[in-house]
Structures are given as structure tokens and as C-alpha cells.
Amino acid sequence: PPAPGQFSAAALQLLEQEKLRRVVDQLGSEATWAAAWHELASRGLDVVPVLLDALERREPQIRHLAFRLLEQVTGERLLFDANAPDADRLRQAAHLRARLD
DSSP: OOOTTOOOHHHHHHHHHHHHHHHHHGGGOTTTHHHHHHHHHTTGGGGHHHHHHHTTOSOHHHHHHHHHHHHHHHTOOOOOOTTSOHHHHHHHHHHHHHHHO
């Protein structure tokens, strides 16, 4: 076990994912989306799981930017319609998750 005051690798990974989720939240704001985009892009493939989660969010702007960023960090052309009806969007997100996760 880790020494007192130290976190396990798994705990540190969870903390990092939560921090990245808060940055994803900032994609929804005109004032903060650009800085959030650059912060997430700088993390490379480490952001794929939180971007996949963001594809299922209610906010269309967050879904759209998360998808574009997912394409950028993976270097792949992907299929996803951020404005599709919920059932279609969730099916597309599940397909991307199976492919990228």
C-alpha cells in the first residue's frame, strides 16, 4: 500500500480524469472554450475517455467540440453527429467507444 499521504496509481488516474472532466465542462462556455480546448489537446490520447463521455452530454456545443477534439487527438476521421436525435447519437457514441476505448 502507498505510504500515508500518497495516492495509488489508480487513485491518481481517477483524480486526473475528474480534472479533465471539469476542463471538458469549460468547452460549453464562450469565455473558456478555447483555453479548455488547448488544455485538453495538450494531453493527447489521455483525453480520449473523457471526450467519449462528453459525446453523451446534453449540451450540443460540448458534444460538437469534444467530437472535433477527438478527431484531432486521434488523427482519425470519425463519424458522429452532435445534433442527431438522442438514440442515434448514443448509438454513434457507443460505436466510437468500442473502437477507441
